[in-house]
Amino acid sequence: MNFKEVQRLLKMMNVDMNEDHALRLFQDADKSESGTLEGEEFVLFYKALTQREEVLSLFQEFSEDGKKLTLLELVDFLREEQLEDVGAEELAMELIDKYEPSETARARHVLSADGFLMYLCSPEGSIFNPQHRALWQDMSQPLCHYFISSSHNTYLIEDQIRGHSSIEGYIRALKRGCRCLEVDCWDGPNGEPMVYHGHTFTSKIPFREVVSTLGKYAFKTSDYPVILSLENHCSMEQQEVLAQQLKDILGEQLLTTTIDGHVPTQLPSPEELKHKILLKGKKIGRLEDTLDGPGDEAPDVSDDDNGAEAEEERRRAKKDRETLAQALSDCVIYCKNVPFRGFQEARSHSRPSEISSLSEAKARKLIRDEGNEFVRHNAWQLTRIYPSGMRTDSSNYSPQEMWNVGCQIVALNFQTAGMEMDLCDGLFSQNGCCGYVLKPPFMRDEETLFNPSDPSSWAGPGPIILTIQVISGQQLPKVANSKEGAIIDPLVRVEIYGVPADQAHQETKYIENNGFNPRWDETLQFQIHVPELALIRFVVEDYDKTSRNDFVGQFTVAFANIKPGYRHIHLLSKDGTSIPPSSLFVHIRITEPPGPEQD
CATH class of the missing domain: 2.60.40.150 (C2 domain)
Incomplete structure (x- = not known):
């Protein structure tokens, strides 16, 4: 490689080096003085080019002779600069064994400048705590105590109007650690329900294919439960088909009863729901009615209930029975969709197994007006947030303000790169990328005083x-x-x-x-x-x-x-x-x- 070629290579490598400096490096490396760099000479040139002065001076600051770090000098560096207080000696030994290229240096338990640079560029030298890459959080708390990686209209891989629907959307989301997927179902030809964005020009895929893909990929990245959020626009006949396909294809994976056969007083944990797929959708009546058998239609009226409320419950169940197939309703256990009628109403009448979906605008208003109530609500019940219908280009809102009040299922368009998905990846890249991140303690307490907008509530x-x-x-x-x-x-x-x-x-x-x-x-x-x-x-x-x-x-x-x-x-x-x-x-x-x- 002659000097002209080296200059061209430098440009390709994104470096615009002063010609004199480049020539000096070239001549220093050209030991044979042939005007070209060959073999070892090119290696010398590359080493000079990639010489990290800032790392070398750091190395020399801790090295007495400027040539090596002894075991004790490395321990000093790890303690003083990297704040590795616990087990610094063991860590130093490990780093020398792992990153020191010279066998002689390894045998003498010292680290050369090359080994030091290799350590700093390694996972142990990364800004991301390597111990937090693995599963490091308590997974035995109720589902509502976790942020859950969630996607919106998962079948779309482009925009919301003319975009392409594809099972690829589900595969990509699951591989990325997503644990809540969305599916919009509509009547299809020959009694086969189809998945697409209704009233738009998006292409269609059979529901059966989505469920098969889910069965195959659900637990490849994470063992923890997947929630399938069902937007059901099907006729009674095709709803029966939906239920049948879910049961036939998913089999044991589909959760069809509570984990202990009892009415839950709180949601089960990710640990208890390992390898299970939960259906989120509408349900006829209450969960206890399903457990008692469908014959027991009239809900019990407890002392603090009044007859009017029980009557309202019966009326609602009757209305649902006219539009919802019993077989599909029976597949919904811990994630029954209910309309949100305010925090007061939810506190007095809702159950932990119920979930409300809110648009980003509605959520923002609640965050502004009732921040603390929102945090308390999310300490015992799940909330799902979805993008505004105006986002036809599949753009995203910032998930951060929703996480600030403890909303667990903050659904984003996974197909759209940008700051919002960076935040999502940033939050969920920890804890083994399992799609669940434990909320901080002050967000898991139903009596918490925390309100993200009120500095006096931060303890x-x-x-x-x-x-x-x-x-x-x-x-x-x-x-x-x-x-x-x-x-x-x-x-x-x-x-x-x-x-x-x-x-x-x-x-x-x-x-x-x-x-x-x-x-x-x-x-x-x-x-x-x-x-x-x-x-x-x-x-x-x-x-x-x-x-x-x-x-x-x-x-x-x-x-x-x-x-x-x-x-x-x-x-x-x-x-x-x-x-x-x-x-x-x-x-x-x-x-x-x-x-x-x-x-």
Whole structure:
């Protein structure tokens, strides 16, 4: 490779290097002085090019001789900078065994600069706590105590009007850890119910195919229950077919009775519902009527009920019986759809096995007017939120404000990439990607005082200070559709999502013409009042002074999963897939507020 070819290669690698500097690196590597780089010479050139000065100076700060880290020096680094207090010695030994390339160094229990860099770029050196990648939360609490990864109109893989319906939508969502899927059923030809978006031009797929796909993929990514949200527009005859197909195809997987045969006083846990598919839909009468057998139609009137309410219950059951097939009704156990008539009504009459669906606009109004009531309601009953009908382009609303009041089933259009799906992936990338994340304790208490909009209701001792030093970037990708050979001018924006008082963003300056190894060395600082609900999104953009900046990469992480110290952030593309070796190198410091003063 001659110098001209090397320059061309550098441009392809997103680096616009000063010609003199490039030539100096080239000549240093060209040991044979032949004017070209061959074999080992190219390796030397690449090593010089990818030399990480910022990592080397950090290495030398902790190394007495500047050439290696002894076991004790590495332990010091892990304790002082990475705050790995527990088991730092064992961790240091493990890291040397795992990441030190030299056998001699490994035998002497020391870490070279190469090994140090390999550790920092590894999962152990990532900003995401590796222990939280696995299943790490208590899975034995009632279903309503979890945020549940949920999709809207799962069968659509494009827009809501003319888009293509496909079982691919279900496969993709399930592989991504989604645990609540939606299906719209309409009468189809030859007595076969079909799935599509009614009154639009979307294509159609047989219900039977959706159920078969569900049976096959439901538990490939996660063992925990899947909720099938059924929008039923079928005639009585085809409703019978729906029920039959669900039972025939899903068999044991379909939950058709309560787990213990009793009327539940609270919802069962994800653990108790492992490998089960729950149908969410309308139901005739009450769950207890099903358990007692359909003959026992008149609900018991308890002392605090009055006759009028019992009468109303009978009237409603009779009306449902005219439009809903009993066989389909019997498949609905823990997720009976009921209209939402206010928190007061729900508190006095609803049951844990009932669920209401609210549009994003209705939910926003309740968050604004009755935030605390909403949080309390979600401590014992499930709520589903769905996008406004105006979002015909399958755009999404921000799920954060719905999670702030504890709504569990916040349905998003999984096919639409963007900040909203980044937040969803960021929240659910923890806990083994199982689709369930335990809500913080103050959202699981039916008497909680928490209201996301009211700072006086946050019990914490004061805000946590999150300090992020954005040090450098590594091998950032070029922008798709950019002008031939254009090299990016990257900047980093850090966005905080959480309760309204925590919403914030700050950005670094942009670095001209360097997507290969930009250095920012800038410090951003945030106050976080409710860290339990906060998500941090790191976004890299290509600065453009005449038009909107172009997206380069992002990574979103729940505050609870962040590791302090020197960390790499492994960037993801627009649709959430990884783009190795693109990363950011940062230093994270989390300062807790001082506790109450000691006497």
